[in-house]
């Protein structure tokens with residue numbers, strides 16, 4: 001009779017084959033789950049933005065949010081949000097490669113041309129780079145590219161008109177009163193302004209002239225100095241004296257001067273990650289990581305990682321200078337726009353940082369949350385916007401728990417970044 005003897009070599013061999021097969025199958029299943037999520041979200045985005053294109057026909061009204069009656073509220077070229085709708089259309093084109101999306105993106109981008117002369121506030125970078133910057137990446141026609149290039153150079157010139165070398169930062173707004181009603185900011189700079197620097201770095205690259213990038217670096221270094229607290233949470237507004245001394249550190253859209261406005265923290269994570277990509281200056285990577293760690297480790301970050309509109313609403317020792325109770329809201333709204341932009345930022349940060357895995361996994365979790373029924377609009381609802389539940393400015397009683405076009409933009413961007421990364 002033949003007896004089967006245990007052969008340790010053979011056994012190890014077969015175990016290894018089994019393990020490899022298991023790993024390959026798991027990797028395949030994971031990859032397809034990820035691809036499925038991305039495909040599902042872009043299918044939804046296409047349906048929603050088809051609706052948006054049907055209802056938004058005035059090319060001087062760039063979709064931003066909804067009105068109470070459910071109709072779309074648009075803004076003109078001179079506000080800060082005009083670039084996001086064209087940018088979102090470019091992202092849908094990038095994913096689908098369908099000519100109809102390119103045609104829509106081109107039409108809405110070109111409608112923004114006058115924005116190159118925007119000097120009334122700092123947001124020319126948001127407006128022109130989210131639109132024309134994406135057009136430069138995805139357009140192939142040399143005639144159009146030459147036209148867009150000129151527009152972006154003029155946009156960067158417009159941004160530079162707001163830079164005073166003695167202060168070393170781009171001024172965000174004209175003089176403005178703070179909520180305490182005592183302080184008038186003369187040279188206010190907000191953390192959001194970090195987002196205008198990407199266009200400056202880009203224009204230095206295409207022109208070979210370092211002056212735009214130098215301004216971006218100066219702005220970012222001074223922001224590190226004055227916008228972060230010791231724990232790497234952020235002030236929303238820093239007001240400067242003519243010589244560049246920081247006079248006031250306060251808030252405009254957050255809960256209180258010492259609180260952390262969630263989207264502002266998001267702008268910091270995104271802006272410093274981007275500045276590290278552009279310069280490889282380790283100080284920017286360090287700032288991005290510390291700002292991200294503050295956000296991710298915060299005890300008040302909900303389990304789905306989509307933040308409340310401010311991390312400190314109603315907490316002891318955070319006292320607003322505006323009347324919070326008059327808003328009469330029985331819950332603290334989330335801000336999906338902050339969640340979307342942080343998710344996009346963390347995906348990029350994950351490619352630079354030694355803690356990359358943690359950032360990637362957190363971003364993935366945020367995208368899963370945003371892709372669920374809680375945030376992702378059902379087809380045909382939400383006036384065509386993709387995400388629900390964002391907050392524009394709670395203290396101004398404006399755009400509370402509504403869809404916002406920039407939430408959609410950073411969500412689509414995050415999905416594209418997610419698609420390109422191995423996780």
Ligand code: GLY
Pocket residue numbers: 080192253263392
């Ligand atoms: N940049 C303005 C805002 O984030 O609301």
